[in-house]
Amino acid sequence: MSPSSERRTITGFSNSTVKYLRSLREKKHRKREGKFLAEGLRLLTDARECGHVPEILVMSDTRDPHPLLAELEAAVAAAGGAIIETSPDILTKITGKSNPQAVAGMFAEFDTSLTQLARSAAPIWLVAQELRDPGNLGTMLRTCDAVGAGGLILIDDCADPFSVEAVRASMGAVFTQAIAQARWDEFVPWLRGGEGQLVAASLRDAVPYRGAPYQAPCFILVGNESQGLPEDYEAECDLRVTMPMKGRADSLNAAVAGAVLAYEVLDSLSQQT
Amino acid sequence: MSPSSERRTITGFSNSTVKYLRSLREKKHRKREGKFLAEGLRLLTDARECGHVPEILVMSDTRDPHPLLAELEAAVAAAGGAIIETSPDILTKITGKSNPQAVAGMFAEFDTSLTQLARSAAPIWLVAQELRDPGNLGTMLRTCDAVGAGGLILIDDCADPFSVEAVRASMGAVFTQAIAQARWDEFVPWLRGGEGQLVAASLRDAVPYRGAPYQAPCFILVGNESQGLPEDYEAECDLRVTMPMKGRADSLNAAVAGAVLAYEVLDSLSQQT
Structure with a gap:
């Protein structure tokens, strides 16, 4: 899957992107795809400020507006990444956390040599x-x-x-x-x-x-x-x-x-x- | 349930003692009963040497003999506790750990005032x-x-x-x-x-x-x-x-x-x- 700059809303649990993101909770899928997940506005902001922009940004449709979130969205769009809006339930399904953060991101794994x-x-x-x-x-x-x-x-x-x-x-x-x-x-x-x-x-x-x-x-x-x-x-x-x-x-x-x-x-x- | 000095073998998952011990993984049951679980020969030996003898000692039937285990058994028997022999599968069911230790014990909770x-x-x-x-x-x-x-x-x-x-x-x-x-x-x-x-x-x-x-x-x-x-x-x-x-x-x-x-x-x- 190659993310391209786009913005869309996902409402179904069986959506292929939801399944793909969720699969990254398992090591074998992470290693095969070379991608991983991170959650939370603060953590994603730390990532951005260190030069790591998510390839896919997933936001809860119940999120509150926040200037850091706006900056994050802009950075993802500028880098040609995908921005997805979805429900808290689907975010829970992706990250496995029962009280999900309002945002999560998919990143490329780094060089660990x-x-x-x-x-x-x-x-x-x-x-x-x-x-x-x-x-x-x-x-x-x-x-x-x-x-x-x-x-x-x-x-x-x-x-x-x-x-x-x-x-x-x-x-x-x-x-x-x-x-x-x-x-x-x-x-x-x-x-x-x-x-x-x-x-x-x-x-x-x-x-x-x-x-x-x-x-x-x-x-x-x-x-x-x-x-x-x-x-x-x-x-x-x-x-x-x-x-x-x-x-x-x-x-x-x-x-x-x-x-x-x-x-x-x-x-x-x-x-x- | 009041433990009395006894020794027995349990082979069934549906045994009432297995269910009782397993229930202690949940806080509400621990608080109601005032009991908790601990696993491992080293940990149970530390407990014994600090004056805490389990009321129920559960041992895997695949365990290796060990002098510390013999001392533990003797201490439980002397204190009028119960000693149970069972399978690794049932130990896993009790403690929730997929590679269970060879022994586990049920202890009375302490005074935390x-x-x-x-x-x-x-x-x-x-x-x-x-x-x-x-x-x-x-x-x-x-x-x-x-x-x-x-x-x-x-x-x-x-x-x-x-x-x-x-x-x-x-x-x-x-x-x-x-x-x-x-x-x-x-x-x-x-x-x-x-x-x-x-x-x-x-x-x-x-x-x-x-x-x-x-x-x-x-x-x-x-x-x-x-x-x-x-x-x-x-x-x-x-x-x-x-x-x-x-x-x-x-x-x-x-x-x-x-x-x-x-x-x-x-x-x-x-x-x-």
Whole structure:
């Protein structure tokens, strides 16, 4: 399907565009089409301001007028995209959310190769290995944005960053942050081909995370939610740091661990300059 | 239903105990019965070691033998609880998880009144206002455990800490941490009736979160996922702190914000002693 600049109203659940958009909630359809969905005026505005205009804009016929929505419509029209008006029920059907936002958009997926990353453009990068929860993935993107990171690198078999859940949890950071996907044996040669310190939260042979000798660009590696990092991945790290664990548990939620570490690195690097 | 010390095998989906246990996935049934479900040998072992023995223990007939499981069985039998053996399919039906753990347990809900909290027993407490996501709630309990907090205080209309999702995300901390539920107008008089510093992450009239004058017991207040804290709640705080936001977003995920702040408070208090 190739969107062309048009404006129309859809009233039927069985409409082919509705079916097409809805199919993008499933990974196999996203991958085949190279498209994904995002919802909400704020998120779509973040996208537009970062240069991502939806190819299809879907608006609820019960929406309130808003200057940002008018700007969004104008941008879609200027880019030759499609603008669709429909009912909240059909929006619910598309996004799977029972209280749908007034707008949703279909975007082209981005290049997620390592080679598009400008490693020296940011002091911090998050790296997640086999991160399986799309909510954790989106939360890590949101943290990347907050600490001024360059982006999130997804190692081995992670959740899909373009899933509706990940995009939602990212609160728009899916559009502001670079995202790369790679196998570990692709990532390590890429990393070692330039500057960059690889840091992991670890219990093995680690120094306290506070005051550790962080260096920019600092790549913060977080492991799988239930298994943590493989031992040889930890061994590859330039620095292994440990966070206090005062209770019975020996680990934090993956997105939490990444954020606590990222804020420490941010503070450490800011004191160096 | 009153569990008595017994051991039996259940093979049918329509068994009344299966239906009863399954009903506890719904909040209204949990509240009526005062019971909740938890899964996994590690989590149930944490519970046992913290003095919480399930009233009903459900074990998969495909489980592997394990010394911790034997200890758990013995504890349930000694406490007069019921031990049930069943198929993985029926365990899936009970817990709603497609790859079920080999064991699950039914526990009595705890006292969640403010009056059971020993505020001076711990240097840090987390306080969440209208936290709606059970995953965030469980993650905050897990963070409480990690920083050696006393527990989590849930203000106004929060997700249920005894939901399957919250218990799962807590990784057992639901059993190690005190949990209280209160309205804001109950919480403030309770807080002001003793020692305690109320701290919020805020953009209004705030000082940098690093190096702020934290005092134990420090109550860290985190607001609702989409609305943040009401202005008058922030005004009640003894200290308002702000975290760097380098990107487009003006907030972090609620569980992430609580954790970054809790680790800073932990570090600050440890330097004071």
